[in-house]
């Protein structure tokens with residue numbers, strides 16, 4: 001759905017983006033992470049055919065940005081990081097205005113506007129003035145606007161920026177819904193956790209260069225090459241600790257209090273792939289397990305591990 005090769009944009013001597021390579025398939029949700037000024041907006045504006053690159057190639061749904069910009073505009077929904085709303089319009093009028101611009105005509109237009117309003121949970125604000133909406137609602141209206149023509153590809157530039165925690169969660173929920181509808185989504189943010197649970201691919205851009213471009217599942221696999229168990233027991237924890245230390249399956253054990261409870265964090269040897277054998281050893285030594293689970297690893301930790309040194 002999106003194919004980018006050697007994409008570069010220069011402003012004088014400054015590389016806003018440099019040699020970007022990226023491929024996204026239909027249904028991919030790509031989280032585009034980077035600090036302010038890293039090049040996210042530049043990349044998205046080029047894909048949206050609003051900006052010419054200095055060199056490089058980009059295709060959206062098989063259409064080249066150089067030769068088929070009109071075709072690209074029909075299949076994308078681009079939500080910029082800042083967009084204006086017309087002061088004296090009601091929410092529904094605002095959407096009808098853009099629907100007309102997309103040449104959506106006839107009785108179907110009203111239904112489409114009502115449908116997208118429902119999708120973004122703004123049906124109840126249908127007749128409110130756009131200027132009366134909160135920032136979160138305005139962002140949702142912006143999303144409704146780019147969904148009017150049912151685009152296959154969504155380019156969303158920091159849709160959650162400036163929102164309070166509740167509004168951020170709402171936007172995330174909405175993105176999940178769009179993902180479930182099969183849309184291909186490129187969504188930028190400068191914070192990783194915001195995108196962690198909705199993306200299947202993640203790119204990290206810094207100073208114009210895509211320094212990480214990976215499958216979320218691969219990253220998880222790479223980081224988790226060894227199983228780490230969190231274990232608590234009823235009774236003396238030292239007994240369990242010594243059983244674990246003596247176990248041929250265990251590489252290391254550390255003991256520390258977590259939320260007031262003594263926990264044994266146990267890293268298994270790379271070749272030990274059945275944690276239940278460790279449970280059995282503890283059981284046979286008379287330890288009563290009160291917790292025995294694999295340590296959860298979140299995407300943020302995984303990326304911090306992988307990008308250590310690269311992003312500093």
Ligand SMILES: Nc1ncnc2c1ncn2[C@@H]1O[C@H](COP(=O)(O)OP(=O)(O)OP(=O)(O)O)[C@@H](O)[C@H]1O
Pocket residue numbers: 011014015016017034035036037038039040041042043081190
């Ligand atoms: N029109 C322009 N003229 C000169 N430099 C520009 C122009 N547009 C962008 N830049 C520079 O290109 C770089 C990339 O900017 P870009 O807006 O793509 O970053 P971004 O990752 O989207 O940042 P933000 O999170 O702040 O939106 C920045 O250094 C910016 O100052």
